[in-house]
Amino acid sequence: ILEADDDEELLEKVKKDRKKRLEKQGVISSSGKEKGYLQDLVYKLSQIGQAIDKNDLSAASLVLGGSTDTEWVKNASVAFNKLSSSPEEKTQVETFNSSIASLVSSVTKNDVESTKVAFVESATALEKWTKLDRAHWTT
Numbered sequence: 001i002l003e004a005d006d007d008e009e010l011l012e013k014v015k016k017d018r019k020k021r022l023e024k025q026g027v028i029s030s031s032g033k034e035k036g037y038l039q040d041l042v043y044k045l046s047q048i049g050q051a052i053d054k055n056d057l058s059a060a061s062l063v064l065g066g067s068t069d070t071e072w073v074k075n076a077s078v079a080f081n082k083l084s085s086s087p088e089e090k091t092q093v094e095t096f097n098s099s100i101a102s103l104v105s106s107v108t109k110n111d112v113e114s115t116k117v118a119f120v121e122s123a124t125a126l127e128k129w130t131k132l133d134r135a136h137w138t139t
Helices: 008-029 032-053 057-064 071-083 087-108 112-131
Strands: none
Touching: 032 057, 032 071, 032 112, 057 087, 057 112, 071 087, 087 112
């Protein structure tokens, strides 16, 4: 039986895993601003959802700002890009970005049904993204 220190392959794997973990911790600890952007995103989506629930697309439009170039959408994109590394995370970010664009378009067209669909797609993509390996956020 080999001692753990004698197993070179195991030692290399442990070193790589530790390095990865430390790199990820560095990203997470430096991501306070991005966490704030995502909290703002959740708040804005909550406001939009409440407006849509009341069929008040003008209120939803005020929060959305009429385009995907609004500050909070751009900030959310910055946060997503910084905090997403896996292909699964990036796929959810693409889905979210696409659905936000659809949401803006639907609200602009005053299309209540399409707005509801786009909102659900946006919220679902955000939810799926948050469930992908986010346990380390509590540190």
